[in-house]
Amino acid sequence: MMQFTETPPPHLHHITTTFSNHTMSKTPIYRTRPWPGFPTSKALGSFGDANCMEQLLVRCANAIESNDATLAQQILWVLNNIAPPDGDSNQRLTSAFLRALIARAAKIGTCKMLAAMANAHCNLAVNTHNFSVIELASFVDLTPWHRFGFTAANAAILEAVEGYSVIHIVDLSLTHCMQIPTLIDAIANRLEGPPLVKLTIAGAIDDVPPKLDLSYEELGSKLINFARSRNVLLEFRLIPSSYADGFSSLIEQLRLQHLVYSESGEALVVNCHMMLHYIPEETLSPLSNTNRNPYSFESSSSQSLRMMFLKALRSLEPTIVVLVDEDADLTSNNLVCRLRSAFNYLWIPYDAVDTFLPRGSNQRQWYEAEICWKIENVIAHEGSQRVERLEPKSRWVQRMRNANFKGVSFGEEALSEVKTMLDEHAAGWGLKKEDDDLVLTWKGHNVVFATAWLPA
Template sequence: MENATANWFPILSEENGDFKRLKRTTSVGELVESNASSNGSLVRVNSTSSLSRLQFRDHIWTYSQRYLAAEAVEEAAAAIIGTEDGEKEEQGNEDGMKLVQQLISCAEAVACRDKSHASFLLSELRANALVFGSSFQRVASCFVQGLADRLALVQPLGTVGYVAPKLNIVEIGSERKDEALRLVYEICPHIQFGHFVSNSSIMEAFEGESSVHVVDLGMTLGLPHGYQWRSLIQSLVKREGPLPRLRITGVGPCVEKLQAVGNELETYAQSQGLNFEFSVVESNLDNLKPEDIKVVPGEVLVVNSILQLHCVVKESRGALNSVLQIIHELSPKVLVLVEQDSSHNGPFFLGRFMEALYYYSAIFDSLDAMLPKYDTKRAKMEQLYFAEEIKNIVSCEGPARIERHERVDQWRRRMSRAGFQPAPLKMLTQVKQWLNNINATEGYTIVEEKGCLVLGLNARSYLPLVVPIEGKSTAGKLSGPRDGVECALDFA
């Protein structure tokens, strides 16, 4: 899981410890991170095209060899130390390997439209993929749900076209979803990291300006109380010099919800003595038009997108190109983009499945380090937030598939084609200090990588990508636990 943050600026031309820890409580990332080459050597294949060229039984063989080797080391260590729980550890590794094999075999059966074999495997998986089990059992339970939903859509061989989903999924209430999102925000550092890097980039863009305007696409995921913008208001008030005038435009389909956040922000800004104005544009990104955004001469404009733009990455690419073109026409000084740096939008189902399994198993590993096994807060985050993303990636196709996360390099190319270019980030020390101050789980790190700030856990990265833009903009990379990635980028 990796989060990357970067800033982009539009190009404007004249034309326009102990033994038990060393023993294998096998991490989920280890279960799925290795792929096999044709001669059986262990390699890490990042591209889904490379994944698709391999036979899945090769993957299974690789996992088997990996675990046989791990078991041999553990047995030797157990014999030396004289521990009595060697058999339990060995059994746990065997169970984990079997679960991986079953998941991959089931995905292969679903991809081949083998309903009878897939149904048989699903029944076995449901007995072993436990919501309150090990981290891999828990993540497997989410993938089992997605595979079952996809299997329900499987049409006989020879069927042409895509059948819209008619899934027997229990609709999750919006209040429960909101609670799960709030817990993710409060407990996991990834979204907070995106907000911090975004606000730091915005503060740089606002230096010396008297009137500033932020357009927030998706209004920061629909989080209540406007956490990101409260922090920005605090920073503006603490800054030396006269207070600027701040205007925020929230873009989203739910006017009532956004206006409630705006009313809170107006009250808070007034208490801080800041001249503040809030407005709402009722629109999703697909239907956004340049005239929807009111631009006032003399204002410095910033566009902020937190985990939103991947939802308009379609097969045709036209929707995203249209949105980026609209943003470029607004001539913002900074565009802040936060997106998962992961490959969940490949053209082949099996490739996407393997990438998602690797990515989300790392996230679930990180949650293991944060909360105890039977904590209901963790269950809510996993089953009401991350599981929804997993099910969409695994079970949906066409317009129904909105979780289309892509790698930071792909975002760079998209931004470049849309007329933006990267600008250097200057806040690595500042962001590292922020990480220390929030007392995040041990193992989180922040590094600069290819012009991006990367937030990772145990040398792996997982979650969203952030990108600020200016008439000159900034770019960087954010990451979550280092098996999935979140990035923040600045572009000019």
Template sequence: MQNTRTSSPIPGNPCGEKWASRLLSECAEAIAEKNTNKIHHLLWMLNELASPYGDIDQKLASHFLQALFCKATEYGEQCYKSLISVAEKKHSFESTRKMILKFQEMSPWTTFGHVASNGAILEALEGENKLHIIDISNTFCTQWPTLLEALATRNDETPQLKLTVVVTESMERSVMKEISHRMKKFARLMGVPFELNVVSRLAHLCQLTKEELSVEEDEAVAINCIGALRRVNVDERGAVIRMLHGLSPRVVTVVEEEADFTSTRDDFVKCFEECLRFYNLYFEMLDESFVSTSNERLMLERECSRSIVSILACNIESSCEESELRERSSQWCNRLKECFSAVGFSDDVVDDAKSLLKRYRAGWSLVFSQGDNPALFLMWKEEPVVWASAWKP
């Protein structure tokens, strides 16, 4: 459907600056109104202007065009499965690892959550000698070398650390085997007694049980949820949170992206506008963080394209939905407060997060929200994009 031209919008076209958002929104409205002639006209126009290798407007047009076409033709589930299949065949563990590490080098989008969570976990488990961290995240364990280093330099006796990594079927067993090997090697280097267990073969996170996690009575437990809770079906999120509470953790850290793709599910245009707002920010961030020819940037953008298709073009009952339905911090806090109390972050953790941002280009800042829902927000050009929080039973 899409071409690959890198030129600017065609001469004399009336779209002007920021043309992609306007045309895409018009097309979404036409789909909601079932205006077939207008849909065809706008899809054709977007296809003429879009390019996955162009400027931000061309990229937005390219990736959202695919989702709008799938929505209009009811081809979302098939397209999503095809995109996932292509990605799995094309991406090796090494290319994925390189993408993640490059992203962390160029942007604090993920490292912010690592720093905030590690700080809260270390403070909650201070003085304990038998630690058990349950990692339910999408970080490929890139979060933990820094924590291992911090444990190795503690003034008192170096504690034992058991790390239980929870993965779903989408992460290949061979990948976790390679990650496990690297983590154990680094722990030996740091002199930290270390055990890593993997809980896999889960189709969905809601299938996770207390028994599978092998929590022992004398362990101080921390639960780390980074980009994980949005993988749970909306109707099952409360049950998962109650299951986590049943593990009696010292702390639960939650990091999610600040967007709402749930409350607008029944209004396609509103859901589309929220999706466009969020990914417009994300694409702007990538544009200012990476060079235009970066392979890692293209991989990240293709990942976005799959997410956009699942949000906008898949039925809510579809399995592809579970990995994309983000909620805002206020929504998550309301859910979490049914079982936990928010504890916020100490001044030391906030200072560490501020120091992290100094490594990156201008445009990033932090906002620490206190009150009933204390949380730390990562801001991109004064817009909240990621938030972190810490909770105790």
């Protein structure tokens, strides 16, 4: 974290006045270097609750956006003292947002003073870990964040493909096929015997964590060997395709295959695990500003690539589409709106990590680096560089219905398996059913949703 070694401006009266009505929190009081006219370390304790930290971050964001370097520096000084990067969960969360705001100031150059300070005193790059396959498998098992979606999706997929001798799985997953071995295990134990499994992935997420330290070709070889050990014949195919254009290359290849296999009785499964929110949506680039339609059907200029992608999937008549993603809204073009939304969602992983990982462990560092990367992308970047554009479940449900899909309810077996999986984790995790959908919760707050869809 940046250390403010220069003497700050002479007072923070307007900040202390704004927050003077808040009660003292239980946050430990930090011994800060006294400055003439600044709050003492005792007074800084009153800023320690999450609501005050959020308000300070909002005011800092507004100061940076309005190029008020003096006010921004004052608030940053306070935040730097009350939110150490190794503090409690709220402090670590605030520290990550503080870092992201400094990165934004350095990146966009509106606050020249802050940009110069950032460049001189702080390396702002978030260092995410390159995982081995074993490390990544262990990493995603740490919490239900990914396992919830794996478990719910696999149960829905198994039910949908019952009786098929050939199953084509299109895996659009943030976690580099970590869901697939469990699915292969379940498929291998079918009463009617294991089917031929065709696995297609889009090599498109090298710039988004978690990152894997081996190529997709090597990953494919490992999956083929694993399937062989379970007496399942697996064919692996990589289609280079990017979320930036709505996976247009993938869609085109699937369309060509569909023409060949549509009458062969092959099941087509599309598994979307925390990947579709990287496809650009309406607030980034309306299609009216693009030169060409990446798909070969007519569409109105008001449609986003997300909508076009879903309609293209619908035209392939898939056996089932499973959509799992994080239940938050990070699409606003307004920085403060995004900051508030992200702050009130991303406290969850910081809070949860305290229940299962000790301070200083490598896994904890990797875990929190992933969150820091997300926060920086949401706060410090704009335009096409801001790829963390989460949408809440309600909006995805409406998108799927508009693309002529109908929701299918998760069965009792899926519910039972998810509950069994949650029993392996901390008591704060929970499960609730909303209409046809399943939602993972932490202390009652929505975290991740799982939905399953059939062509209407």
